[in-house]
Amino acid sequence: MTTKTKETIFFVALGVPTVICLLAFFWVLYLLSSGIGTLNWTLLTTSALKGGIFEMIVGTIYLLLGAAGVAGPIGVLAAVYLVEYAPSGRITRIIDQAINNLAGVPSIVIGLFGYTFFSRQLGLGVSLAAGWLTLSLMMLPIVIRGTEEALKMVPPSFKEAALALGTTKWRAISATSIPAAAPGIVTSVILGIARVAGETAAILFTSCVLITRGLPKSPFEPVMALAYNLFVQIVALGEPAQRVFGTALVLFLIVASFAIVAIILRTYYRRRQPWLR
Amino acid sequence: MRIKEQPIEAVLFLCASFSIIILLLMLLFVAREGALALSKFGANFIIGQIWDTNANLYGAFPLIYSSLMVALGALTIAIPLGLGTSIFIAEILPFSLRDPIKAIIELLASIPSVIYGFIGIIFLAPLIASVFGLFSGATALTASIVLAIMSVPTIVGVSGEIISAVPKDYKEASFALGATKWQTIRNVVLPISKSGMLAGVMLGFGRAVGETVAVLMVAGNVARIPMPFYNVLAPVYPITSVIAMQMGEAAVGSLEYSALFGLGLILFIFTFIVNTLADVVVRRERKTGGAKK
Numbered sequence: 001m002t003t004k005t006k007e008t009i010f011f012v013a014l015g016v017p018t019v020i021c022l023l024a025f026f027w028v029l030y031l032l033s034s035g036i037g038t039l040n041w042t043l044l045t046t047s048a049l050k051g052g053i054f055e056m057i058v059g060t061i062y063l064l065l066g067a068a069g070v071a072g073p074i075g076v077l078a079a080v081y082l083v084e085y086a087p088s089g090r091i092t093r094i095i096d097q098a099i100n101n102l103a104g105v106p107s108i109v110i111g112l113f114g115y116t117f118f119s120r121q122l123g124l125g126v127s128l129a130a131g132w133l134t135l136s137l138m139m140l141p142i143v144i145r146g147t148e149e150a151l152k153m154v155p156p157s158f159k160e161a162a163l164a165l166g167t168t169k170w171r172a173i174s175a176t177s178i179p180a181a182a183p184g185i186v187t188s189v190i191l192g193i194a195r196v197a198g199e200t201a202a203i204l205f206t207s208c209v210l211i212t213r214g215l216p217k218s219p220f221e222p223v224m225a226l227a228y229n230l231f232v233q234i235v236a237l238g239e240p241a242q243r244v245f246g247t248a249l250v251l252f253l254i255v256a257s258f259a260i261v262a263i264i265l266r267t268y269y270r271r272r273q274p275w276l277r
Numbered sequence: 278m279r280i281k282e283q284p285i286e287a288v289l290f291l292c293a294s295f296s297i298i299i300l301l302l303m304l305l306f307v308a309r310e311g312a313l314a315l316s317k318f319g320a321n322f323i324i325g326q327i328w329d330t331n332a333n334l335y336g337a338f339p340l341i342y343s344s345l346m347v348a349l350g351a352l353t354i355a356i357p358l359g360l361g362t363s364i365f366i367a368e369i370l371p372f373s374l375r376d377p378i379k380a381i382i383e384l385l386a387s388i389p390s391v392i393y394g395f396i397g398i399i400f401l402a403p404l405i406a407s408v409f410g411l412f413s414g415a416t417a418l419t420a421s422i423v424l425a426i427m428s429v430p431t432i433v434g435v436s437g438e439i440i441s442a443v444p445k446d447y448k449e450a451s452f453a454l455g456a457t458k459w460q461t462i463r464n465v466v467l468p469i470s471k472s473g474m475l476a477g478v479m480l481g482f483g484r485a486v487g488e489t490v491a492v493l494m495v496a497g498n499v500a501r502i503p504m505p506f507y508n509v510l511a512p513v514y515p516i517t518s519v520i521a522m523q524m525g526e527a528a529v530g531s532l533e534y535s536a537l538f539g540l541g542l543i544l545f546i547f548t549f550i551v552n553t554l555a556d557v558v559v560r561r562e563r564k565t566g567g568a569k570k
Binding site: 003004006007010011013014015016017018020021022024025028031032073074075077078080081082085086094095097098099100101102103104105106107108109110112113115116117120121137140141144168169170194195197198199200201204205227230231234235244248251252255256258259260263267 | 282285286288289290292293294295296297299300302303306307309310357358359360361362364365366369370376378380381382383384385387388389390391392393394395396398399400426429433457458459460480483484486487488489490493494517520521522524525529537538541544545548549551552553556
């Protein structure tokens with residue numbers, strides 16, 4: 001066998017897994033798309049009390065925005081510290097390791113912790129607020145890593161120019177580095193939202209109930225969410241499959257649109273950093 | 278107005294240390310709730326063979342075994358898929374196709390686990406049942422297949438990054454010596470990035486052990502070690518599923534409640550160790566110059 005044929009064989013062998021992954025993706029898309037017939041405006045805007053999924057959609061959005069509101073600022077400030085301030089030593093290494101470990105904690109354990117700490121210890125009960133805090137723990141590592149990357153791409157000369165004008169370190173960073181990294185920061189928050197948008201295990205005990213009377217009126221009330229309802233419908237209730245398909249499709253569309261926006265933004269800004277030209 | 282610098286730095290440091298604080302709190306609180314069951318059963322909590330809520334007996338061995346069996350099965354499928362895909366994307370695929378394919382793999386990662394579980398139970402389980410002539414398709418194998426698809430993006434993400442970081446000079450030097458593309462991949466790229474691949478696989482393993490919702494729907498949820506022990510067509514009951522299924526009915530403070538937190542503690546410690554090892558592998562890789570630019 002010539003080297004050339006051998007090479008072709010190896011390349012094909014490596015291509016097969018890639019093709020399988022792509023097929024898996026399109027298979028999932030195809031299966032979900034069979035729910036498209038159940039989707040209509042009335043289903044989306046009708047209250048769950050009358051068989052719609054309105055509160056679940058809004059509840060999901062509430063959960064995500066609140067969690068982003070908690071994880072965003074903390075994550076960005078943490079990344080600023082790690083990139084701009086942290087001395088490269090033992091403590092920084094431990095922090096770095098802890099962020100990776102937090103990212104690896106199974107979501108069900110985060111849910112258990114959220115229940116015992118936020119819901120019970122802090123007295124938030126099964127509520128929107130407990131869900132925000134619990135989900136923010138899953139978002140945090142993604143926001144930190146994304147913001148770090150964005151900050152590292154800002155040329156140090158920006159900050160140095162500000163420092164040369166006599167400002168303090170924080171003024172220099174907040175006036176130059178952070179604004180320059182802003183698109184990357186926003187992208188990382190959106191990516192964080194996309195990662196937790198379909199999360200079920202973490203909100204299972206902390207913030208969701210099967211049915212509420214209308215939308216939550218305060219952060220201390222429980223909330224309905226697409227992922228949770230889908231989970232209960234499949235596991236416990238044995239709902240007619242058609243409505244389940246519709247709910248699954250809506251959830252997928254929400255998650256996918258966050259993910260696609262994040263991916264497009266990221267590709268766009270990686271290519272067009274004005275100062276890299 | 279001049280803002281004082283020191284308090285700002287303190288706030289930033291606090292935010293950065295937040296992850297450490299949360300991990301410590303997690304360990305503390307989950308362990309505190311699990312203490313009752315752990316002290317009552319001692320080592321039997323881990324090696325005990327019977328998990329029976331009605332008899333108030335909590336021996337987690339069948340559950341631990343289920344988790345490992347399902348996750349290892351998933352890895353058996355996901356390793357060739359994930360590593361093959363990451364090499365193919367980073368080294369063979371034409372440049373213009375790389376980003377779109379990577380984006381699709383990333384989308385695969387963002388499909389919610391509840392949807393994977395749903396598809397698993399509606400389509401995959403009946404398929405498995407009819408292929409193997411089983412009464413129910415909710416088996417360890419079904420769970421492994423679903424988990425494999427879910428952990429491929431993790432493996433591709435980590436190992437793909439390491440493979441792309443192999444310095445161009447090395448590859449060019451190999452080409453200059455007359456090596457073909459495949460010879461270069463095998464003799465230059467793979468040896469350099471092998472520990473990165475290992476790290477990717479370990480992270481994928483951690484992900485697979487910790488996955489809850491999808492597994493719960495397709496694993497069958499029977500708390501017994503399969504007969505024979507390698508029978509992948511038997512139903513199993515992984516740790517994560519037990520927690521998710523039983524938390525709702527366990528009264529706060531009861532032995533069952535505590536046992537579920539005990540399971541959570543096992544899971545937390547196990548994934549912590551796996552992730553830390555993966556990190557050590559990646560860090561050593563960076564130090565020894567594999568990915569040095």
